[in-house]
Amino acid sequence: MSLKIDQDHSRFRAIVRGKIRQNLRRYISQGELLGRKGKDLVSIPLPQIDIPRFVYGDRQRGGVGQGEGEVGDAVGGQGDEEADGAGQAGQDAGEHMLEVDVTLDELADILGEELELPAIENKGKNRIVSAKDRFTGIRRVGPESLRHFKRTYKEALRRAVASGAYDPKDPVIVPQHEDRRFRSWKEDVEPVANAVILYMMDVSGSMGEEQKEIVRIESFWIDAWLRRQYQGLDSRFIIHDAVAREVDRDTFFRTRESGGTMISSAYKLCGQLIDQHYPSNEWNIYPFHFSDGDNWSMDDTLLCIEILKQDILPRVNMFAYGQVESPYGSGQFVKDLREHFPEDERVITSEIRDRDAIVGSIKDFLGKGK
Amino acid sequence: MPQFATHTDLPRYLLVEQEKIEQIGRRHGLDFFPIVFQMLSYDQMNEIAAYGGFPNRYPHWRFGMEFERLSKSQEYGLSKIYEMVINSNPSYAYLLEGNSLTDQKLVMCHVLGHVDFFKNNFAFRSTDLDAGEPITDPVRRRGADYDPNRRWIDKMANHGAAVRRIIDRYGIGRVEEFIDVCLSLENLVDPWSRFVVRRREVETEEEPSAVEVPRLRAKDYMEEFINPEEYIEEQKKKIEETREKAKGRHPAQREQDVLLFLIENAPLERWERTILSIVREEAYYFAPQMETKIMNEGWASYWHSKMMTGDVCDWSEIVDYAENNAGVMATNGRRLNPYKLGVELFRSIEERWDRGQFGPEWEDCDDLDEKRHWDLRLGLGKSKLFEVRALYNDVTFIDEFLTEDFVLEHGLFSFSWSNRNERFEVESRAFREVKEKLLAQLTNFGSPFIFVEDANFENRGELLLTHDHRGVDLRADYAKETMSALQRVWRRPVCTATLVDGKKALLRYDGKEHSVKQDGP
Numbered sequence: 001m002s003l004k005i006d007q008d009h010s011r012f013r014a015i016v017r018g019k020i021r022q023n024l025r026r027y028i029s030q031g032e033l034l035g036r037k038g039k040d041l042v043s044i045p046l047p048q049i050d051i052p053r054f055v056y057g058d059r060q061r062g063g064v065g066q067g068e069g070e071v072g073d074a075v076g077g078q079g080d081e082e083a084d085g086a087g088q089a090g091q092d093a094g095e096h097m098l099e100v101d102v103t104l105d106e107l108a109d110i111l112g113e114e115l116e117l118p119a120i121e122n123k124g125k126n127r128i129v130s131a132k133d134r135f136t137g138i139r140r141v142g143p144e145s146l147r148h149f150k151r152t153y154k155e156a157l158r159r160a161v162a163s164g165a166y167d168p169k170d171p172v173i174v175p176q177h178e179d180r181r182f183r184s185w186k187e188d189v190e191p192v193a194n195a196v197i198l199y200m201m202d203v204s205g206s207m208g209e210e211q212k213e214i215v216r217i218e219s220f221w222i223d224a225w226l227r228r229q230y231q232g233l234d235s236r237f238i239i240h241d242a243v244a245r246e247v248d249r250d251t252f253f254r255t256r257e258s259g260g261t262m263i264s265s266a267y268k269l270c271g272q273l274i275d276q277h278y279p280s281n282e283w284n285i286y287p288f289h290f291s292d293g294d295n296w297s298m299d300d301t302l303l304c305i306e307i308l309k310q311d312i313l314p315r316v317n318m319f320a321y322g323q324v325e326s327p328y329g330s331g332q333f334v335k336d337l338r339e340h341f342p343e344d345e346r347v348i349t350s351e352i353r354d355r356d357a358i359v360g361s362i363k364d365f366l367g368k369g370k
Numbered sequence: 371m372p373q374f375a376t377h378t379d380l381p382r383y384l385l386v387e388q389e390k391i392e393q394i395g396r397r398h399g400l401d402f403f404p405i406v407f408q409m410l411s412y413d414q415m416n417e418i419a420a421y422g423g424f425p426n427r428y429p430h431w432r433f434g435m436e437f438e439r440l441s442k443s444q445e446y447g448l449s450k451i452y453e454m455v456i457n458s459n460p461s462y463a464y465l466l467e468g469n470s471l472t473d474q475k476l477v478m479c480h481v482l483g484h485v486d487f488f489k490n491n492f493a494f495r496s497t498d499l500d501a502g503e504p505i506t507d508p509v510r511r512r513g514a515d516y517d518p519n520r521r522w523i524d525k526m527a528n529h530g531a532a533v534r535r536i537i538d539r540y541g542i543g544r545v546e547e548f549i550d551v552c553l554s555l556e557n558l559v560d561p562w563s564r565f566v567v568r569r570r571e572v573e574t575e576e577e578p579s580a581v582e583v584p585r586l587r588a589k590d591y592m593e594e595f596i597n598p599e600e601y602i603e604e605q606k607k608k609i610e611e612t613r614e615k616a617k618g619r620h621p622a623q624r625e626q627d628v629l630l631f632l633i634e635n636a637p638l639e640r641w642e643r644t645i646l647s648i649v650r651e652e653a654y655y656f657a658p659q660m661e662t663k664i665m666n667e668g669w670a671s672y673w674h675s676k677m678m679t680g681d682v683c684d685w686s687e688i689v690d691y692a693e694n695n696a697g698v699m700a701t702n703g704r705r706l707n708p709y710k711l712g713v714e715l716f717r718s719i720e721e722r723w724d725r726g727q728f729g730p731e732w733e734d735c736d737d738l739d740e741k742r743h744w745d746l747r748l749g750l751g752k753s754k755l756f757e758v759r760a761l762y763n764d765v766t767f768i769d770e771f772l773t774e775d776f777v778l779e780h781g782l783f784s785f786s787w788s789n790r791n792e793r794f795e796v797e798s799r800a801f802r803e804v805k806e807k808l809l810a811q812l813t814n815f816g817s818p819f820i821f822v823e824d825a826n827f828e829n830r831g832e833l834l835l836t837h838d839h840r841g842v843d844l845r846a847d848y849a850k851e852t853m854s855a856l857q858r859v860w861r862r863p864v865c866t867a868t869l870v871d872g873k874k875a876l877l878r879y880d881g882k883e884h885s886v887k888q889d890g891p
Contacts (some may be wrong), residue, residue, distance in 0.1 A: 004417065004425075004426075005416075005417040005420055005421070005433060005434060005437045007429060007434075008420075008429055008430060008431055008432075008433045008434030008437070009434035009435075009437050009438060010434070011429075011431040011434060011542075011546070012431040012432070012434035012435045012438065013434075015431055049432075049435060050848075051432065051550060051553045051554055051556075052554055052847070052848040052849075052850075052851030052852050052855070053553075053554055053555070053556065053557050053817075053848060053852055054557065054558065054817070054818050054820055054837070054844055054848070054849055054852050054866075055557075055817065055818065055844070055845050055848055056816070056818055056842045056843070056844065056845060057842065057843050057844065057845040057846070058787070058845070061786075061811075061842050062784060062785050062786035062787060062794065062797060062807060063706075063784070063785055063794075063807065063811055064706055064782060064783070064784050064785070064804055064807050064808045064811065065705060065706055065782070065783055065784075065785055065796075066705075066706050066707070066710075066711070066780060066781055066782050066783070067781055067783075068781065069783065069796045070796065071783075071795075071796050071797065071798060071799065072795055072796060073795060073796045074791070074793045074794065074795055074796075075785040075793075075794040075795060075796060
């Protein structure tokens with residue numbers, strides 16, 4: 001049933017989209033967004049789109065309540081107000097929070113539009129194909145579950161008319177075995193670009209909770225954007241301090257190690273993963289490395305550069321390095337990278353000072369459309 | 371009859387219930403417009419509720435927003451709308467399909483209370499379409515044949531049609547943007563204007579008459595004491611001064627109905643004027659409901675509980691009823707529930723007037739024990755209730771009947787923002803403070819008092835509004851946006867004089883830039 005309200009509703013959604021776009025930075029730096037993800041929907045709390053009027057400032061104003069509590073106690077329950085019966089609908093003032101569900105894809109689109117992220121150019125790696133079944137035709141044999149009732153009936157009718165058994169006054173049609181028709185399918189083969197993101201993160205002692213939170217949020221959005229671009233997106237997670245190991249997503253974000261930092265260990269492992277699982281002629285490969293930029297020694301840094309040059313860069317779409325500012329890190333690594341790859345477009349570096357810098361950093365990474 | 375009604379007629383067994391309940395209501399002395407109940411599905415209910423109860427309104431996104439909110443709260447089981455009734459004659463009320471019979475009866479009783487209130491409370495006289503202006507005797511007792519034209523269903527539908535025509539011509543984007551602008555100014559109305567003659571015909575003689583100070587009547591020999599010469603002179607000067615000030619001033623006196631002033635004076639296109647007029651008319655339509663929220667809900671709750679427990683329910687239904695009723699009356703998170711506050715106040719009035727707990731003797735009595743057993747067996751409760759429902763609005767209702775005992779008994783408190791702890795905190799349980807806060811909240815629907823002061827401010831054709839500051843500042847970010855809306859309508863720079871942090875401030879917006887000019891206190 002179509003309701004009159006639908007049009008108003010869809011215009012409201014359009015406004016919400018615009019609103020999300022304006023406040024994107026805020027939503028993106030809210031880590032809790034991840035926690036709210038359920039079934040590809042993200043609930044975004046929006047202050048109800050209020051029509052601005054001359055009103056009193058709430059804080060100066062206060063109000064009257066009912067119930068327990070000593071003078072000086074906090075007054076709770078000031079969020080949503082919902083009386084069971086709405087005698088007069090829509091007349092209640094008060095702060096309403098509105099939760100708007102947005103699909104992740106939609107959010108990624110908004111992100112893309114707002115940051116003016118270009119669509120990613122596929123590197124012609126179309127060999128991975130996916131097959132889809134489409135029901136397009138009719139045939140005479142098939143499983144009962146696919147029987148095409150209408151066509152079967154038509155066949156029976158045709159036969160009855162042809163054989164003169166059809167009586168318009170008593171139109172009884174009995175389908176026989178040979179009347180039966182079944183849906184048939186065709187396999188549609190489409191080329192699909194496959195991509196893998198290899199996340200690497202420094203979990204040495206100098207990476208604090210806040211730093212990891214930033215990585216977590218940023219990688220979530222990178223994930224969302226790339227997922228929008230590629231149908232099949234794989235992600236792998238590597239953590240490292242002085243040694244590297246592959247972990248699952250959950251561990252990736254929660255582990256805290258202590259000890260030194262050997263970035264080369266992660267790059268080596270990254271190279272191995274590509275060797276074993278992701279032949280570069282079939283995959284779009286995106287390594288992302290996050291660290292606070294503190295490496296153990298210059299020797300190790302040089303080793304990293306070497307691995308990048310020889311092993312990783314020739315096979316990947318781009319190599320992204322995000323440096324999260326931490327109070328302990330020297331932040332040297334990003335300088336070294338820039339020094340050694342001044343002109344190389346495949347190496348993208350970004351410094352992330354705090355949560356607010358996440359959006360800018362996403363643009364750094366994905367703004368080139370690699 | 372609107373077309374939607376034809377699909378949603380009440381099933382027979384409910385019509386029978388309606389008939390029964392209306393009879394019981396009449397026996398209790400309720401006096402209501404004819405009521406047309408409609409049965410709606412969830413979707414329809416949410417849609418109509420989003421439209422404020424009217425199946426046909428002009429298109430606007432905020433209705434869509436409301437719809438989303440209602441649908442969501444219902445989907446997630448946070449709340450559902452049981453009942454909706456609109457103030458019109460005949461009254462339309464909606465029942466939710468799939469509610470139990472007990473629920474439906476409860477809703478019907480509740481609705482009966484509302485409709486009685488719509489018909490008899492004085493504030494709603496302003497929604498009579500055939501009353502003419504001004505209605506200077508809203509409280510006069512009306513005869514049994516009182517049958518005003520309140521065909522607001524049609525009126526709203528007409529508004530919808532008018533706006534749709536405009537949209538066809540100018541496009542939804544442009545029109546909706548202008549509706550947003552109008553809605554920003556929606557609360558700048560004068561709730562009492564339909565009951566008061568605000569503008570007197572200005573005498574148009576060539577020369578203004580000599581200033582005449584009205585004198586108190588006095589016997590000759592008392593004249594110079596009762597109307598002393600110095601006083602008369604002083605008054606004369608004052609009047610002359612105001613006259614001088616008002617000369618060539620527009621408006622002659624400051625006006626609270628900012629919308630009307632804009633409709634009459636702003637350089638609007640024809641369609642814009644139509645829309646602004648519609649927004650204003652609807653604002654006035656909803657005003658009495660905002661003005662009597664506590665009373666109206668209290669009255670309806672009082673009657674549903676009285677009728678359900680006294681006459682309507684049988685034993686098998688009473689538990690279901692009680693559970694539902696408890697849900698409606700719950701005070702959630704210490705928020706004031708208008709249903710609860712209203713019904714308890716009505717009950718307290720009934721008890722006090724039944725027992726004669728009013729008047730000077732009662733007020734002066736200091737003996738607690740005597741007060742506790744005070745019962746003059748006057749039995750005036752019921753007639754007092756009906757009087758109160760006719761002659762009061764929330765402000766006067768609270769002002770007169772919220773007693774110290776009541777505040778104590780029901781645990782009312784006032785709260786305020788604590789800067790130190792960054793949260794709202796319980797401020798006081800003292801009767802005076804609670805009552806003051808509550809009244810302040812209700813006064814002028816909780817909207818600030820804003821007046822049109824001068825349409826030719828600084829002799830530059832700028833619009834000057836003044837905010838009558840009563841202790842609380844305007845919310846700054848909203849004020850800014852509102853100024854933009856105002857400028858959009860006035861097309862020339864607009865100013866608002868107010869206080870910010872105790873200092874005089876002049877907010878100004880010239881179409882490009884917002885500025886705030888502050889000077890000393």
